[in-house]
Amino acid sequence: MDQIQKELNLLPENFKKIAFLIMLLTVLFISLSIFKVIEIDNRLVKKIAGSTFLLSLLILSITRNKIEDELTLKIRVKAYAASFIYGVSVTIVFPLINLILKGSFESKKGVHELLISMFIFYFIMIFLMKKNR
Amino acid sequence: MKNTIKVERAIKNLTQEELAKLISVSRQTINSIEKNRYIPSTILALKLSKVFGKNVNEIFELENDD
Numbered sequence: 001m002d003q004i005q006k007e008l009n010l011l012p013e014n015f016k017k018i019a020f021l022i023m024l025l026t027v028l029f030i031s032l033s034i035f036k037v038i039e040i041d042n043r044l045v046k047k048i049a050g051s052t053f054l055l056s057l058l059i060l061s062i063t064r065n066k067i068e069d070e071l072t073l074k075i076r077v078k079a080y081a082a083s084f085i086y087g088v089s090v091t092i093v094f095p096l097i098n099l100i101l102k103g104s105f106e107s108k109k110g111v112h113e114l115l116i117s118m119f120i121f122y123f124i125m126i127f128l129m130k131k132n133r
Numbered sequence: 134m135k136n137t138i139k140v141e142r143a144i145k146n147l148t149q150e151e152l153a154k155l156i157s158v159s160r161q162t163i164n165s166i167e168k169n170r171y172i173p174s175t176i177l178a179l180k181l182s183k184v185f186g187k188n189v190n191e192i193f194e195l196e197n198d199d
Binding site for chain 1: 157158159161162164165170171173174177
């Protein structure tokens, strides 16, 4: 397993707690903003929340699990590849869907939304591949 | 590719968990290898060969469609 750690340089398992803490703080921040406890411009809230949520997902994805071996390494790599293909496909297809449904190529979906959806896709792929191994 | 890991494990009276610990992988990896769902790396194959005291060719065998 040390060889896997050398190959991937994953973060220690404890970092999962940090990731979930950041996620929780993000949700708290959004809630405080929605209920007007803190007065901040909505666009700024969206940017900050998007970035912190993305950061938490990134930390989660590069944190090692309890057991890491060559099979889990293979699963990780496959999941990253699949989420990359998903991201590119979404980028190509979404404007076409917008064109059909709304008559315009323009999409309100930003970079944050795309990357967050890619991470979610990554975690779904990890779950499915681990389940079927 | 097919393998005789389950048989070799039975000969040595090892559980999947015990074998996994000996070669530093997870029990699920041993299970996947036994069910031919995963082809191990050269290093892992050599480790298995060392545990069972047999040549790699005696544990793993190529099939016609490989």
